Amino acid sequence: MKYSSQKVAYAYFVAALGLFAIQVLGGLLAGWIYVSPNFLSELLPFNIVRMLHTNALVVWLLLGFFGAAYFIIPEESEREIHSVKLAYIQLIILVVGTLGAVVSYLFGIHEGREFLEQPLWVKVGILVAALIFLFNISMTVLKGRKTAITNILVIGLWALSLLWLFAFYNPDNLSLDKMYWWYVIHLWVEGTWELVMASILGFLMLKLTGVDREVIEKWLYIIVATALFSGILGTGHHYYWIGTPGYWQWIGSIFSTLEVIPFFLMMTFSFVMVWKGRKNHPNKAALLWSLGSATVAFFGAGVWGFLHTLHGVNFYSHGTQITAAHGHLAFFGAYVALNLAVFTYAMPMLKARSPYNQVLNMASFWLMTGGMSFMTFVLTFAGTIQTHMQRVVGEDFMSVQDQLTVFYIMRFGAGAAVVLGALLFIYSVLVPRKELFTESTGSTPEAKAVLEGGR
Amino acid sequence: MSEFLTKSRARNIFYGGSLFFIGIFGVLTIDSHLYIVNEATSKMPLTDEVVLGKHIWEKNSCINCHTLHGEGAYFAPEVGNVMTRWGVLDDPDDAAETLGAWMESQPSGIEGRRQMPHFELTDEEVRGLSEFLRWADKTNTQDWPPNDAG
Ligand code: HEM
Ligand SMILES: [Fe+2]
Numbered sequence: 221m222k223y224s225s226q227k228v229a230y231a232y233f234v235a236a237l238g239l240f241a242i243q244v245l246g247g248l249l250a251g252w253i254y255v256s257p258n259f260l261s262e263l264l265p266f267n268i269v270r271m272l273h274t275n276a277l278v279v280w281l282l283l284g285f286f287g288a289a290y291f292i293i294p295e296e297s298e299r300e301i302h303s304v305k306l307a308y309i310q311l312i313i314l315v316v317g318t319l320g321a322v323v324s325y326l327f328g329i330h331e332g333r334e335f336l337e338q339p340l341w342v343k344v345g346i347l348v349a350a351l352i353f354l355f356n357i358s359m360t361v362l363k364g365r366k367t368a369i370t371n372i373l374v375i376g377l378w379a380l381s382l383l384w385l386f387a388f389y390n391p392d393n394l395s396l397d398k399m400y401w402w403y404v405i406h407l408w409v410e411g412t413w414e415l416v417m418a419s420i421l422g423f424l425m426l427k428l429t430g431v432d433r434e435v436i437e438k439w440l441y442i443i444v445a446t447a448l449f450s451g452i453l454g455t456g457h458h459y460y461w462i463g464t465p466g467y468w469q470w471i472g473s474i475f476s477t478l479e480v481i482p483f484f485l486m487m488t489f490s491f492v493m494v495w496k497g498r499k500n501h502p503n504k505a506a507l508l509w510s511l512g513s514a515t516v517a518f519f520g521a522g523v524w525g526f527l528h529t530l531h532g533v534n535f536y537s538h539g540t541q542i543t544a545a546h547g548h549l550a551f552f553g554a555y556v557a558l559n560l561a562v563f564t565y566a567m568p569m570l571k572a573r574s575p576y577n578q579v580l581n582m583a584s585f586w587l588m589t590g591g592m593s594f595m596t597f598v599l600t601f602a603g604t605i606q607t608h609m610q611r612v613v614g615e616d617f618m619s620v621q622d623q624l625t626v627f628y629i630m631r632f633g634a635g636a637a638v639v640l641g642a643l644l645f646i647y648s649v650l651v652p653r654k655e656l657f658t659e660s661t662g663s664t665p666e667a668k669a670v671l672e673g674g675r
Numbered sequence: 676m677s678e679f680l681t682k683s684r685a686r687n688i689f690y691g692g693s694l695f696f697i698g699i700f701g702v703l704t705i706d707s708h709l710y711i712v713n714e715a716t717s718k719m720p721l722t723d724e725v726v727l728g729k730h731i732w733e734k735n736s737c738i739n740c741h742t743l744h745g746e747g748a749y750f751a752p753e754v755g756n757v758m759t760r761w762g763v764l765d766d767p768d769d770a771a772e773t774l775g776a777w778m779e780s781q782p783s784g785i786e787g788r789r790q791m792p793h794f795e796l797t798d799e800e801v802r803g804l805s806e807f808l809r810w811a812d813k814t815n816t817q818d819w820p821p822n823d824a825g
Contacts, residue, residue: 267737
């Protein structure tokens with residue numbers, strides 16, 4: 221770690237990991253309700269549990285992105301963060317807002333659009349925090365060295381913050397509401413967040429493989445170009461059946477199919493960089509998470525996204541367990557695993573340790589990735605049966621669901637493995653202090669290399 | 676390719692192309708906005724009752740169990756066509772009465788069956804909800820869902 225202000229990332233990562241735990245435990249509970257539907261049904265109904273699960277996910281991913289930006293930008297811009305104090309104020313606002321949202325959900329106080337359930341004051345808090353953040357990083361970047369990595373990262377973060385404004389616009393007309401709702405949801409995960417993902421992945425590859433910056437940055441621009449060229453009009457794959465014009469069926473099908481390209485490129489990019497790179501970086505776990513993220517993102521977002529994105533298919537599969545299968549693997553591969561890759565890479569430096577406990581960390585990778593893959597498979601089977609029975613045969617929703625119990629039991633098992641993996645991950649990056657060392661007391665060259673970001 | 680496609684070319688393509696697609700998306704948004712207001716949702720007026728119903732729908736986070744036009748959680752049935760399924764689409768009084776009776780009877784308490792919570796709603800709010808669901812059901816959704824099962 222070359223700049224002391226990078227340290228703020230640590231607080232962001234710890235807060236993110238706390239919410240990560242809440243998210244997966246909430247998910248496990250929701251999975252259990254599928255198996256045993258009377259469980260807690262009066263005290264904590266499914267809809268509340270699901271809000272905790274999805275909201276905790278989105279907020280911790282954002283905290284991770286913010287933290288990653290605070291970690292990456294000083295190194296790329298070659299200067300300290302403009303204001304460390306503002307960075308902490310931003311974090312406090314976000315944590316207070318999040319805890320406020322959690323408590324108010326438990327008391328049944330919330331707004332009612334999926335994923336955007338935060339009470340208005342929390343939404344405003346998020347906006348204020350985002351503005352502080354944008355000011356802070358923009359000042360840092362403007363005064364420092366400009367690189368493609370920071371350029372893309374900052375564009376992505378600016379754009380996602382601007383899109384957040386649509387969270388405040390809730391027209392009375394349901395179809396309008398839905399159309400603009402996707403401006404936040406789709407244009408986040410299949411647009412702006414991809415920019416953030418690509419630049420973070422680029423940074424990790426730069427550090428872990430030692431490939432020439434020039435090569436990496438050209439790849440990055442190609443990746444993000446394909447992401448936005450496909451993803452913006454790809455929004456149309458949500459405009460098939462909500463009251464929007466019929467032409468979206470063609471525009472949405474064609475452009476969202478092209479959305480597979482950036483995910484394919486990110487996967488190819490990572491492997492090619494590792495193959496070309498001469499550097500043997502000691503943080504093997506960070507490399508595993510980086511490659512794993514790019515790969516699982518390709519399957520979760522790319523392959524499972526394409527599976528149901530053509531309007532002829534989507535007509536039958538829309539809003540079934542197929543959607544759930546895709547949503548889970550895409551979020552995990554693209555954004556959860558990527559965040560965990562940054563945490564794994566940065567934590568040893570932030571805590572001044574050598575990259576200890578690679579084994580536990582890597583075990584958590586396989587537990588989580590195995591669990592998520594299995595969950596995706598069983599939900600895909602459940603969704604296929606549901607689609608046929610309900611959408612083709614026309615059997616009633618509840619009676620179809622009754623016949624899917626065995627899949628939901630397996631899904632719960634898969635979820636338990638993921639929770640175990642998540643807790644193991646949190647333990648492995650935060651707790652063990654085996655090879656504790658400081659720079660002054662002299663350390664192995666390997667440990668030193670990690671401290672300095674693997675140079 | 677590496678000769679022709681330099682880093683700065685790649686960057687300029689990214690900027691120019693993105694602006695181009697944002698532009699097209701903007702135009703199509705305006706067109707879709709007008710289409711929704713003037714055609715897709717024009718079969719039934721957007722009355723105060725419908726607006727109240729949407730508010731109740733949101734206040735109780737119904738979307739985190741049900742789907743509406745296929746969006747939401749996948750834990751409970753689609754409600755974008757529930758009024759058709761119940762056969763009360765064109766009868767506002769019958770719709771409100773049927774929905775009120777349904778809401779009143781929840782939770783079913785049946786062992787092993789997914790439970791819907793009990794919501795304390797006034798008659799006016801139930802009426803709003805049923806008008807909202809009728810309004811949604813009358814939206815032109817390009818013939819989705821494929822059948823009444825939703
Ligand atoms: C990392 C990127 C992605 C993430 C995190 C993601 C996540 C999600 C989530 C959570 C939903 C459900 C939204 C809801 O609640 O209604 C969804 C829906 C959908 N996604 Fe993705 N997605 C990603 C990329 C893609 C890609 C690349 C494609 C196409 C190739 C795609 C195709 C779809 C389609 C067609 C739906 C609608 C499903 C339905 O009709 O029910 N997604 N996605
Ligand atoms: Fe999408």
